[in-house]
Amino acid sequence: MPLIHLAFNKLKASFLDLLPVILVVGFFQLVVIRQPLPDLGQVIFGSVLVVVGLMLFVEGLEMGLFPIGEAMANSLTRKGSLFWLLTFSFALGFST
DSSP states (O other), rough: OOHHHHHHOOOOOHHHHHHHHHHHHHHIIIISSOOOOOOHHHHHHHHHHHHHHHHHHHHHHIIIHHHHHHHHHHHHHTOHHHHHHHHHHHHHHHHH
């Protein structure tokens, strides 16, 4: 049961992250373009797939890349090289 609860919480978090995008697209479709959604069932199904995909993507990041990043950050700060710390920080900031 805790696994189902955890999955539900992650799905809810992904949905809340995507909710502003869904609302903006819906607003422009209905108010600005003034066109109804072509196939509401397909749009809802696609939105559900996007939410599930985002949840799986974020879970993969948390399991795979975040630990690597934390280990790199810890080793860089332990090493004490300001040059490499600033270079790494610049690269991260530039890439995002």
